[in-house]
Amino acid sequence: MNNKTNRFENLTFDDFRKLATDPKLSRHEKVGFPDSYREGKEDDIFQDICGKLTNLSLPGKKVLEIGPGCSELPVMLAQLCERNGGQLIFVDSDEMLTFLPQAGHITKYAGTFPAALGNDLGNWVGKTDAILAYSVIQYIFTEGNLWSFVDHCLSLLADSGEILFGDVPNITMRKRFFASAAGEAVHRDYTGSDKKPEVIFNQLESGQMDDSVVLGILARARAQGFHAWVMPQAKTLPMANRREDILIRKP
Template sequence: MASPNRFEHIGFDDFRRFAQDESMSKYERIGFPDSYRQGFEGAIFEDICAKLSNLKKTSRTVVDIGPGCSDLPKMLIDLCASNEHALTLIDSQEMLDLLDNAPFIDKLPAMYPQCPEWVAAQAGKVDVILCYSVLHYVFVDVSFFRFLDVSLSLLAPGGQMLIGDIPNISKRKRFFASETGTQFHKDYMNTDEPPNVEFNRIEHDQIDDAVVMSLIQRARAQGFDAYVLPQNEALPMANRREDILIVRP
């Protein structure tokens, strides 16, 4: 099993390489050790569907930014087939080649949002945008605000965007400063030493509360409703990750 540190500070080109590496598991190819995803993706998809209520409707336009190649996009493909949604998958060609083809699926090989012609054609037409376990990689390749602004321009009235599985270093610190988090750390690391937690310290190249709240504020300033939501407790990293839901009224 790969070390979690193996997947720090990686970007779009790294995932293109991972997609072609047959020595890696389907979870490692999307940046996770097997223990972080194996056996959990059903619960993850259930949590996603609970937040993106438009997925439960029929004949909607759905976009998945950075779907990767694990079972999660396959679950989305099956749901879209059942509910007659039109689905666009945006990722590297190498990742997209690992996913099924179907008449209702449009595969867009691009490093989003660097696909201006597609963005212009879809402006104001998308009912669901899913971006799961991707935002922290945007750090490497694209401006946060450009990523957000382009995405908001796609949403139709009533459209929903879920920026999911955000590793918030501030939330992580709050957890590991608690009694529950301290015991979790000791059990996981097999140690008697408590975790080292430093508040009021800038962590470079990390998403913190300031980043999360700035995305919320920027979306609201453009006329969208935006919320920070907890993950279901059954999810593997719910104690240190959270989601942002944005809705066009």
Template sequence: MAVFDDIGYEDFRQMAMDDSLSPHEKIGFPNAYRDAHEAAIFADIESKLANLARRSQNVLDIGPGCAGLPRLLMDACRLREHSLVLIDSPEMLAHLPDASGVIKLPGFYPDCNDALQPWIGRFNVIICYSVFQYIFVEASFWKFLDLSIQLLAPGGQMLIGDIPNVSKRKRFFASDAGVRFHQDFTQTSEVPHVDFRAVEKDKIDDAVILGVIMRARAQGCDAYWLPQGESLPMANRREDVLIIKP
């Protein structure tokens, strides 16, 4: 099963109800991309969000899905006495256990303003992992960003993680390492075609990520473009953005 970047909220609702799919496949990943990698992925997330290590924080996870990562987050929040809000489709949220200190808000972010009004300015941590590419196509990503910044408390941190960046992907597959990776993966001697001048419709590139960083900074936040840890399965073509409200 391939990684799908051209599906949306309603597709994921249907996938969540498909019992023939594994938890990873329900969220658009082949098992090989997440099996045995989730602990490393969560460690990378924790390394970038210092507030997660504190106690009694308010945490928001946008689009957690139903695989292992939200369960790791739930465990960490329970140990540190955090309040955790999960926003996703009701079909996805139904796969996650109910727990003390966990609030499930069904809906499509950012079109859930009413439910989030009591949380304006209160979240110490916001996580949006492997989700931004779908919001980018299906919603206003400025609305997504503006609402997220409103939700952050002073000193709050937001990680927009695992962003597929076609510019980074092109740079990688134009390199010797990228050619070797492609040939090992396909078991061929094929050299991947790379066109740096082509603009790929509905795909995130360097310009989009720079736009997110600059808009966050224009609203008084610090924002940083970060690499993923080398051990992560898609680190050679995905990146993270960290936003901090002073």
């Protein structure tokens, strides 16, 4: 890890546990983001989430957040659920969960999803109204079994239940952007040089989610009887030019 950006690359669940306990890091850095990516942006991000995961705004809903981390986003979610008389489950490492609020409507499970829920998982099958995993599934893709993770999430949904796999980094989307005039302009501003960004489409991209994975999630969910869409992030969001969201709904 040579610099600040590199220390946030290729993180594992255990790496996040270490970041969470490092007192020198800000709450954004503890969840793997340089401050510049998140500071002052969380209200916009939460608004974007609520515009997609519409069940969050309805009364009395059962909500699960997988990988909430310890930024303000899960705090905002906890407040929204409380106002709406909903129940909220957080699943993440103990090190992350300790930063999150304690309240009667919140249950915390320490560990990875779905294993952390143990026998309680069955209580939520077919009964969950909203599942949020924001900036999380890329880590399941590299470290776990993405298809098992997706299927477990699908199995939990109640009728009309929704899943938002948000803030998904898609390397092909990133390449499309940096191959465009808009991407070149962003690159010029960022680097201060006229050199064009290097974009190579036909090479191995180990560990990177791409169109095939994003569209594969849609295809799998749809084949199993769920509606599923890829949605753009609001343009005000810090990584909207290279990340997108997946929304799934049980009809």
